[in-house]
Amino acid sequence: MEKIIDESKQGSALRTPTKIQNNRNLYIESYGCQMNFSDSEIVASITAQEGFNTTDQLENADLILVNTCSIREKAELTVRKRLEKFNAIKKERPNLKVGVLGCMAERLKHQFLEEEKIVDMVVGPDAYKDLPNLIQEIDEGRNAVNVILSKDETYGDVAPVRLNTNGVTAFVSITRGCDNMCTFCVVPFTRGRERSRDPQSIINEVNDLWDKGFKEVTLLGQNVDSYLWYGGGLKKDFGKASEMEQAMAVNFAQLLEKVALAQPKMRIRFSTSNPQDMTLDVIHTMAKFDNICNYIHLPVQSGSNRILKAMNRLHTREEYFELIDDIRKIIPDCGISQDMITGFPTENEEDHRDTLSLMEYVRYDYGFMFAYSERPGTLAERKLEDDVPQEIKKRRLAEIIDLQRQHSYERIKANLGKTQEVLIEGPSKKSDAHWMGRTSQNTVAVFPKEEFKIGDFVMVEMQDCTSATLLGKAVGYSTNN
Numbered sequence: 175m176e177k178i179i180d181e182s183k184q185g186s187a188l189r190t191p192t193k194i195q196n197n198r199n200l201y202i203e204s205y206g207c208q209m210n211f212s213d214s215e216i217v218a219s220i221t222a223q224e225g226f227n228t229t230d231q232l233e234n235a236d237l238i239l240v241n242t243c244s245i246r247e248k249a250e251l252t253v254r255k256r257l258e259k260f261n262a263i264k265k266e267r268p269n270l271k272v273g274v275l276g277c278m279a280e281r282l283k284h285q286f287l288e289e290e291k292i293v294d295m296v297v298g299p300d301a302y303k304d305l306p307n308l309i310q311e312i313d314e315g316r317n318a319v320n321v322i323l324s325k326d327e328t329y330g331d332v333a334p335v336r337l338n339t340n341g342v343t344a345f346v347s348i349t350r351g352c353d354n355m356c357t358f359c360v361v362p363f364t365r366g367r368e369r370s371r372d373p374q375s376i377i378n379e380v381n382d383l384w385d386k387g388f389k390e391v392t393l394l395g396q397n398v399d400s401y402l403w404y405g406g407g408l409k410k411d412f413g414k415a416s417e418m419e420q421a422m423a424v425n426f427a428q429l430l431e432k433v434a435l436a437q438p439k440m441r442i443r444f445s446t447s448n449p450q451d452m453t454l455d456v457i458h459t460m461a462k463f464d465n466i467c468n469y470i471h472l473p474v475q476s477g478s479n480r481i482l483k484a485m486n487r488l489h490t491r492e493e494y495f496e497l498i499d500d501i502r503k504i505i506p507d508c509g510i511s512q513d514m515i516t517g518f519p520t521e522n523e524e525d526h527r528d529t530l531s532l533m534e535y536v537r538y539d540y541g542f543m544f545a546y547s548e549r550p551g552t553l554a555e556r557k558l559e560d561d562v563p564q565e566i567k568k569r570r571l572a573e574i575i576d577l578q579r580q581h582s583y584e585r586i587k588a589n590l591g592k593t594q595e596v597l598i599e600g601p602s603k604k605s606d607a608h609w610m611g612r613t614s615q616n617t618v619a620v621f622p623k624e625e626f627k628i629g630d631f632v633m634v635e636m637q638d639c640t641s642a643t644l645l646g647k648a649v650g651y652s653t654n655n
């Protein structure tokens with residue numbers, strides 16, 4: 175096995191793995207949120223230093239890593255099914271090693287080894303830098319587990335190895351963990367307390383991406399609005415920081431401005447926001463910079479104040495409306511999407527109607543809607559009975575999805591006849607003669623390829639649409655191209 179030579183860059187250096195020779199293959203499968211997919215790129219970078227190439231051919235794998243999600247029961251069942259499949263392969267290839275990463279690994283810890291005999295290694299989201307040691311353990315025939323949650327790990331010094339990339343858009347993680355204790359959510363238990371990444375390390379990664387030809391970054395965190403850099407450490411300890419550290423602190427609006435100024439032609443998106451933490455200066459900063467996209471993913475989860483309280487969402491529906499009004503006043507054409515949970519414990523028809531009426535008020539561009547799935551260890555699981563019958567959950571979910579479909583179609587039709595800037599990300603799934611890309615509002619647009627190419631910013635005249643996609647004709651390059 176060959177040793178790796180580190181080539182450090184200026185500022186808070188990103189360690190870029192340079193391999194002399196690799197002789198083992200890593201096959202990594204990721205599930206769940208964008209944070210997990212971004213973490214898998216960190217894992218690919220760290221394992222590259224241990225002599226692993228990443229492969230997308232399962233049959234060539236020496237090590238299989240599954241980056242798991244625990245947000246709903248279904249997500250965990252999906253992982254268990256995949257492990258069954260790998261079990262069959264391992265029977266033929268006994269030297270094959272299998273590891274589980276991510277939130278389910280953190281939730282189950284050693285129990286995972288007992289429940290899934292095929293698993294050799296269990297690694298939590300904050301322990302990926304320990305992978306070299308853990309891989310050595312399993313190479314020597316022992317099981318390996320590290321699920322320690324960290325107070326300061328942000329992987330800010332690790333340069334991700336881009337996986338399944340289109341070469342145009344990339345994720346850049348800016349915070350880890352979450353301090354909000356929404357009663358239905360496992361994230362605070364599986365990803366720990368909030369800590370933010372050094373702004374210089376973020377800007378270095380964005381500059382590096384621009385140099386490599388990427389044209390859009392999404393700044394990632396479970397709760398980006400809560401970003402606060404004051405020299406490292408947990409957000410909750412900010413009060414203990416020195417006066418100087420507090421005065422020099424960088425919040426999310428300031429970080430957005432720094433990134434926008436660092437690469438004025440790079441499109442900037444961010445996800446995920448939280449209504450209780452979003453501030454007006456974030457919205458004003460979005461309006462101030464053309465390269466910050468006019469789109470906000472703003473989960474609400476319910477439209478009922480009684481249910482919001484039971485979910486420990488620290489805002490009312492009225493406060494949410496105020497935020498929506500402010501967004502629409504400051505950025506009139508802002509695209510807004512939602513997360514919604516239906517059938518939360520004790521939810522009744524009146525609560526459900528409140529959710530529908532909130533959706534009528536906001537008229538979202540699109541959303542991610544799910545029936546409540548009780549998660550072990552959460553406050554809701556410990557304190558509340560999952561008392562809404564499945565068939566009622568299903569019926570309410572169908573009503574919410576149906577209403578969202580109407581609003582999405584209404585929103586998308588409003589673009590017809592307009593000419594909008596689109597960043598070309600790749601060929602359309604449906605036609606090789608067409609490009610697909612997205613508008614600033616995060617709406618997908620498809621149009622004939624003509625002389626344009628991937629990575630171009632083009633102006634597209636929107637001529638028709640489906641319920642989720644704009645169809646148009648490119649009329650020229652954008653001035654941002």
Ligand code: SF4
Nearest residue numbers: 352354356359361396
């Ligand atoms: S804000 Fe709430 S729902 Fe989102 S990750 Fe944090 S605890 Fe979970």
